[in-house]
Amino acid sequence: MPSTHGPCAGGQALSRRRLLAALGTGATVSLAGCSATNRRTTVTGSWQTRGYDPARTGAPEDVSGPEPPLDRRWKADFVGDWNQTSPIVVGDTVYLGSMTGGMSGREAETYLNAFDASTGEVRWTRSIEQHTPKYNSSYADFLTASDDGLFIQTFRGLRALDFDGTERWTFENTGPRFLADICHPAVVDGVVYTGTYGSTRARGDDDEYRGSEGLFALDAADGSLLWKYKPDEYATDLTFSPTVADGTVYLCFLGRALVALDTADGEVQWTRAVPADTPATVRNGTAYVATQVFHERDDTYEYRLYALDAETGETVWDRPVGGAWSSRGISHDGSALYLSSDHHLVSLDAETGEPRWRAFSDASDWSEIGWFDDNHAPIAGWGVPVVIDDVVYAGDGEYGTLVALESDTGEPLDAAPHRRWGASGTEGSPAVADGVAFYTTPHFLHAVDTNAFEFW
Template sequence: MVPHCSRRSLLSRRSALAGLGSGLVGIGAVRASGDDGSASHDDSALDWPMARYDAAGTGYNPDAAGPKDGARVAWRREPDEFSGPSAAPILLGDTLYATGGSLLALDAATGETRFSHAGAYRSSPARAPAEAYTTDTLAVATRRTVVGLNADGGFGLFDREFGVERWRGPRRNSALSVLYSVPPVAVGGTVYAAMPNSRYVVALNASSGRERWRASPGDELRRLAVRDGRVFAVNWPYRATAYDAATGELLWRTDLDEQMVLAPTATSEGVVVPDRTGVTLLDAADGSVRWRADHGGNATEGAAAVAEGTVYVQSSTGGRLHALALDTGEELWSAPDFTEGTPVVADGVVYGRNYDELVALDAADGSVRWRYESRLPLSTPAVGDGAVYFVARDRIVALEEDR
């Protein structure tokens, strides 16, 4: 695993003063390029670079592994001035990032704070390579817009902090205040986001925040899914839409049977769209319905994870986690005692959030491997090299195998 902290930008006092004099926002060094002009970037196979792992929203990293047969607390931290809506953390190399009244970067092995930056951040961050910088950009939603932050935290000068915030996206003027904004996703050097308190989807340049295109699917947008050059969006009521990821051109629009539609997951078989009472698989090319499975629940939040040809989705009424065949929608198994939420999958284990409890299930048959009770509402977890991480209101927790 490549240490993420080794990619920190180092600026001299003289270059920092020169940057301040030029009035540039988001100070940082120019990213080194290879002979072909492409930017160099070190990725770890064990990264969990955005909420639900990837832009498609699968919640599955085939290289990651968490505790399987039992779990114990590796570390628990309650940083000062950290509290929020339990947005999912992300993992880049050996650094864990969490948002809650601040952007917080922790050593993934020990939980020690590497840096923090105060700000009204209301979503999970998404990592995007930024051609203009030597370090990554973290895109995160606020109440009114999406901002780009330096993943290495900037630098201090004269008791002040510089270079953390690189850009702000289009601003939405609204008197509404939301506790949790929809997390952005990133593909290459582009950030795709459902703008807070709006009916717009935007594509932004990860280096500058410049708007590349904008579309208007409708109100109450959920997290986007991006795969194979298409952006998939859902919103209340009934609506699912697809756009060309490069141009924003509308490719198709489909109305579903349920008003309450939840965040999509893009797969090789199509687009998985959960809703209040079931799950629908849409054809990614034209939006036609391939299958529909009812679970009889009453879900108002959450999304499906997809791994190795299986869809995992939680319902609320009756409280179950369901495993469905991706190609047919046939139920393979279901497990009781779950509220609505977003599961993730790693190394044959499904990690499901049951409000204040994290439950590890065998992905093959749904049998319970272990339970961890926090007594506080949990975020969707992230999985790394033998550990699973989550936010529980004012604390960040890492669990490891109980040996």
């Protein structure tokens, strides 16, 4: 896959952002044959799940992102509004799940949408399921792909689909009550690892809460059950997306624990009783999870980030990460961590937990961009930030822009599209392919690439 840091026409490797900086901050010109975004070419790539890979790292090494300055390449609408997944990319197609309805006693309908990655043209929209929920239910972020097909969670189960939307099989993995959150399956070596969708708590005949099955391992070809794991004591409202790395599947239970299981048979390797508030991210032999604790004495929440030895579950370090709900996802680029907390985007050293920088904290920090005023600074959205080369891409949680920052310093570089009144924030995570970033706001799917005037 081409890289925006590859050799230009003259054979010299040069960052587009540094080239434009050398020409002047207002420059939007690019060199023939050296453009990161030739809009005549076909955009292709592979971004199969929120957080990029089954280890949930959010930082691929073989994907090229758009170099600032940024511009919106296209905008497309889809069926539904606030209820949509993060986009995924397979080949030259962007896929997006969405839902209409969902209020108690009213029909909810789940859709799968396919878009041309280059132009935003809608290729098709498929109705996947109709369901009338007993309780108010909104859509969760749970669309995933493998090399062989798509997987989308619905109210009646996990469904495997061909790339044209044709259903292959359905596996019932739903709890007694649906809660909207992230619940992506992880697909590795022909096996689908998926948690229970919705609440895993149910009252027994003796009026005591019991946990239901927490994790299922399925054959990706036919949906048959290979093994399942049922926690004995971690009854909870939510099972997060499983994470898979190096023969281990890591499963977080909201507010309760992180459990490490052998991918082959589900045997428990270790358990840590931590109040998990995100799925785990695993890289370089360490599992990272953000936690939340409520202190009744002063009616406050405490948020911390834990680094645990991936083989033993022992604490490597833990650090406070702010005072508000985190993004439910952590990115790791090999040396640093990135997540949102308290409306900020924060970065920590992955080895020590030492803070590196904190962005989105002060409107004055963004005055140089020119389209945020003193009362309207961007806030970090709920999505997992994406790190490619030396740029961090994150959705703005208030104005619906995609923001690019310098990964080493948190310095703002640019955002697109420029803020407009009435815009709504994004809660999904970006997907990136071939120098283009895709992200959602209510009602729209956006594609952002480098803002360049091309001489051809």
